[in-house]
Amino acid sequence: MELPPLTALAFCLVISTDGSQGFTVEPEQDDLYVPIGGDAEFTVRPSSAIESGNWLFKGITIVSWVGTSSSIHVDYRSRVDLNSTSGSLVLTSVNVMDNGDYTVSLTDVGGVQASATITLQALEPVSQPVITSNDTRPVEHNDTVILECVAVGTDVSYAWSRNGLTLSTGGRLVLSNGNRTLAISGVLRSDKEFTCTGSNPVNTNTSDPFLLDVNYGPESVQISVSPDQAAHASGTDASLTCSAVSNPAPEYQWLFNGLFQQSGQQVVIAALGVNDTGSYTCQVFNNVTKRSSSSSRNITVLSKY
Structure with a gap:
């Protein structure tokens, strides 16, 4: 008659032990x-x-x-x-x-x-990184620029962006020194803005944008004439303006029929005469890149007689 209570007690004890x-x-x-x-x-x-x-x-x-x-x-x-x-x-x-x-x-x-x-x-949290460059006036296609990112902190990891986009390395762009150093070979004018981010498990910090001033040109030299017409009447005025794509701004010189005439971006000819008929050449020179380029334009002056 006592078997059922003993069985029930044993069952309860097993459940309690398993839970503990x-x-x-x-x-x-x-x-x-x-x-x-x-x-x-x-x-x-x-x-x-x-x-x-x-x-x-x-x-x-x-x-x-x-x-x-x-x-x-x-x-x-x-x-x-x-x-x-x-x-x-x-x-x-x-x-x-x-x-x-x-x-x-x-x-x-x-x-x-x-x-x-x-x-x-x-x-130690990561401080704001600072970017430095080995070359403050690089010349396009010629120079290799080395950018270095430095931040204070424990176990800092580095990442770069170029022109607002995450940097994809390879080819001209090579990372080294634990991604602290970025080498840009054959620098281009499109290599404009770089930022560096330093991070560790406790925080992330980003540098101020570093603007790379790449020197290039001169190129795409153009001469505009005012008034722009096939021939000019004797006694009228005309001006020639020269422009070029260049960084920094280039120096301009004018030649008339191969002989130096004047410096400056514009030449003004007052009271045109038949002797002003000829070839006007604009020579452009960049003092940093040491490169030059030129363009010519013919002017025809018609005699009144």
């Missing part, structure tokens, strides 16, 4: 990155209610507790905030001496223990 043996402690994150001077939040999630626990770091018991009664190591009393219900811990004002593994051991109300380990890395 499944006690676990899950950290919110295994690796915790915090800026130097910041607060490290060691968040853990026990699978059931806890009775007691402790946190250890390099053999030192930072804090231990039973219920709501806790004991904090003297070196941590001003820096520790414990949540005795969950076992989570906040360590304030961290520095590199705090780097390492922190292990929490918890005991649930059923007497079962479980533990978890979180690795703390206190890092």
Whole structure:
């Protein structure tokens, strides 16, 4: 007659034991990155209610507790905030001496223990990067420009953008020195604006735009005549203006029938005579690139007689 109660009691005991043996402690994150001077939040999630626990770091018991009664190591009393219900811990004002593994051991109300380990890395945040160049006046197609990005911080990773787009390396563009250095061979005028981003697990910072002043030209030399007509009447006025694509602005010289006439971008001929008929050549020279180019235009002056 007593068999059914004994069977029922045994069944209840089995259920209780299985639940206790499944006690676990899950950290919110295994690796915790915090800026130097910041607060490290060691968040853990026990699978059931806890009775007691402790946190250890390099053999030192930072804090231990039973219920709501806790004991904090003297070196941590001003820096520790414990949540005795969950076992989570906040360590304030961290520095590199705090780097390492922190292990929490918890005991649930059923007497079962479980533990978890979180690795703390206190890092110096990344400062705003600064870009420097080996050449402040590069010449298009001729020069190789070396840009260097420097930022202060712990374990900084570097990335570049060109003209607002993420930099794709290869060909003329080569990264080295852990992506800190960018080499631009055969620099082009389209290599205008560069930015560098420095990052680590605690923050990201971007440089001010670096504007590369590439020198080129002169090219596309053109002469415009005013008034623009096939022939000019004797006694009238005319002007010739020369333009060119160039950086920096070039120097202009005028030749008339192969002989030097004057310097400047424009030549004005007042009271045209038949002797002004001929070839006007604009010679353009860039003092930085040391390159020159020219264009010519014929003027015809008709006699009144």
